[in-house]
Amino acid sequence: MLARAGLGWLAILLLAIVNGALRQAVLIPRIGERAGHVVSTLLLCAIILGATWPLLSWIRPAAARDAWGIGALWLGLTVAFEFVAGHYAFGNSWETLLADYDVAQGRIWILVLVTTVLAPVLVRAWQPSPP
Helix, strand or coil, X not given: CHHHHHHHHHHHHXXXXXXXXXXXXXXXXXXXXXXXXXXXXXXXXXXXXXXXXXXXXXXXXXXXXXXXXXXXXXXXHHHHHHHHHHHHHCCCCHHHHHHCCCHHHCCCCXXXXXXXXXHHHHHHXXXXXXX
8 A cells, every 4th residue: 555655646746746837837927926836836735636536546545544644655755855856956945945834925835735644534535435
């Protein structure tokens, strides 16, 4: 189950990268930096929930505890990727990376993290049980 959960996270990561490219190429030039980040964040939350639906059928968590474990794994991988790749591969400063967590400045990235951890639990509860 963990291997499938990890592969599922990689699929979500690819979708998140496409979302980021869309934000930079389309949203920010048309609606501005702040609005572009807000729309992109909300879109990514929807993408995560939408992707989790088929992924969870494939991962097949046996219990709610397993779904929480998947969410925790995805959260850990997301934060690790954000900071490690964001700093070392993409050259962002630690200050820039931490700025995404500044809700007082209108940054709502935290919603992506909340969605990431809750998506497997919510989707498991919404999906019909197999016969």
